[in-house]
Amino acid sequence: MTIELKNIGKSYDGNSWTLNGITTEIESGEFFAIVGPSGCGKSTLLRMIAGLISISEGEIEIDGKDVTNLPPQDRNLTMVFQNYALFPFLSVRDNVAFGLKEHKMDAEEIKRRVDEALDMVNLTEYGDRKPRDLSGGQRQRVAVARAIASDAEICLMDEPLSNLDAQLRGKMRSEIRMLQQKLGLTMIYVTHDQVEAMTMADRIMVLHDSKIQQIGTPLEIYNHPANTFVAEFFGTPRMNLLEATYDARLNKLVVDESLEFDCEDGMDRDDYIVGVRPSGFSVEKAAGRSNARVVNAEYLGNMSIVELELDGGDEIRVTVDDDMNHDWMINQRMLVKPQGIFYIFDKTGKLFAKGGSSNGTSRSEEEFVATAAR
Numbered sequence: 001m002t003i004e005l006k007n008i009g010k011s012y013d014g015n016s017w018t019l020n021g022i023t024t025e026i027e028s029g030e031f032f033a034i035v036g037p038s039g040c041g042k043s044t045l046l047r048m049i050a051g052l053i054s055i056s057e058g059e060i061e062i063d064g065k066d067v068t069n070l071p072p073q074d075r076n077l078t079m080v081f082q083n084y085a086l087f088p089f090l091s092v093r094d095n096v097a098f099g100l101k102e103h104k105m106d107a108e109e110i111k112r113r114v115d116e117a118l119d120m121v122n123l124t125e126y127g128d129r130k131p132r133d134l135s136g137g138q139r140q141r142v143a144v145a146r147a148i149a150s151d152a153e154i155c156l157m158d159e160p161l162s163n164l165d166a167q168l169r170g171k172m173r174s175e176i177r178m179l180q181q182k183l184g185l186t187m188i189y190v191t192h193d194q195v196e197a198m199t200m201a202d203r204i205m206v207l208h209d210s211k212i213q214q215i216g217t218p219l220e221i222y223n224h225p226a227n228t229f230v231a232e233f234f235g236t237p238r239m240n241l242l243e244a245t246y247d248a249r250l251n252k253l254v255v256d257e258s259l260e261f262d263c264e265d266g267m268d269r270d271d272y273i274v275g276v277r278p279s280g281f282s283v284e285k286a287a288g289r290s291n292a293r294v295v296n297a298e299y300l301g302n303m304s305i306v307e308l309e310l311d312g313g314d315e316i317r318v319t320v321d322d323d324m325n326h327d328w329m330i331n332q333r334m335l336v337k338p339q340g341i342f343y344i345f346d347k348t349g350k351l352f353a354k355g356g357s358s359n360g361t362s363r364s365e366e367e368f369v370a371t372a373a374r
């Protein structure tokens with residue numbers, strides 16, 4: 001089932017827009033994640049698609065049919081909430097069967113569907129328990145089983161894993177993804193967790209400032225972030241964003257007078273923002289040459305995260321992989337150089353171009369993807 005959002009807007013107070021101009025098409029069988037920081041309107045959008053709150057502007061179509069004014073039960077969808085919304089006084093089986101009974105479905109059919117759904121989430125032996133006698137992860141599975149049993153072709157999930165510990169979250173991520181694929185569900189999945197979105201989704205919509213910042217596959221979003229917001233939101237530690245001046249004579253962008261980034265033709269301004277992921281620098285002790293000092297270092301086993309202050313005052317965060325030499329000393333002088341890919345944003349934060357090469361040694365012109373003309 002496809003879902004089409006046409007210029008959706010929401011204003012709770014009639015003055016300001018919580019969401020504005022949301023337009024996209026979600027394909028049948030797609031796992032579509034909506035991500036963004038707290039308060040950006042993720043739940044609002046999901047609830048509008050579900051029909052739980054009204055839309056201030058725009059239209060929603062499901063499988064080509066306008067459902068904007070239809071109640072939730074007529075939209076062929078089901079929803080899993082953050083707090084699972086289980087009935088405490090009903091058994092697991094009855095929780096899963098609840099919606100089916102409401103629909104006056106035949107008892108045999110209900111039993112078949114409940115058995116099947118509990119089997120899929122590995123809860124067959126827990127059917128007679130009450131929710132309070134289950135672990136957090138098991139409760140979460142009951143909520144998923146209820147969604148599956150409904151046979152709806154669209155499933156909406158609102159931060160379903162946020163109450164679980166990190167280990168269980170990782171396990172449930174792959175379980176939900178597997179079930180979604182097995183059942184061919186069209187999934188819209190809200191999360192504030194960029195890792196969850198990157199690992200589960202076919203495509204991601206990034207929301208911020210009431211608007212869509214970017215829609216793309218996880219790779220597209222990571223490799224071609226549309227702006228500084230998206231660039232910083234995805235990737236841990238965050239991308240370093242540094243103010244840079246363009247030196248036309250050298251054809252280089254210069255940060256703090258000591259870090260230089262090679263440019264292609266087409267640079268038309270004096271000021272840009274250079275974005276460098278923490279892996280995009282080399283750090284070495286070089287006799288007589290240095291441009292930074294170590295401020296802090298965390299050794300994590302397979303790598304270190306090192307914070308450095310450039311001589312011009314900017315701070316950067318660098319990851320050093322397979323760090324055998326992890327005796328970083330605070331205030332130690334270092335020579336920092338760019339290596340590999342970097343991003344050039346204009347002063348408004350929009351991606352202007354991508355520079356550098358991915359192998360970290362030589363740079364090729366093909367790697368320089370000019371996006372300014374778009």
Ligand SMILES: Nc1ncnc2c1ncn2[C@@H]1O[C@H](COP(=O)(O)OP(=O)(O)OP(=O)(O)O)[C@@H](O)[C@H]1O
Pocket residue numbers: 012018036037038039040041042043044045192
């Ligand atoms: N019923 C309401 N009345 C007025 N304002 C609301 C209402 N519900 C949400 N809001 C506001 O709309 C904005 C978006 O809220 P929403 O819950 O959609 O964000 P979210 O991205 O899901 O956040 P979180 O990740 O924290 O759950 C917030 O500023 C919130 O305060």
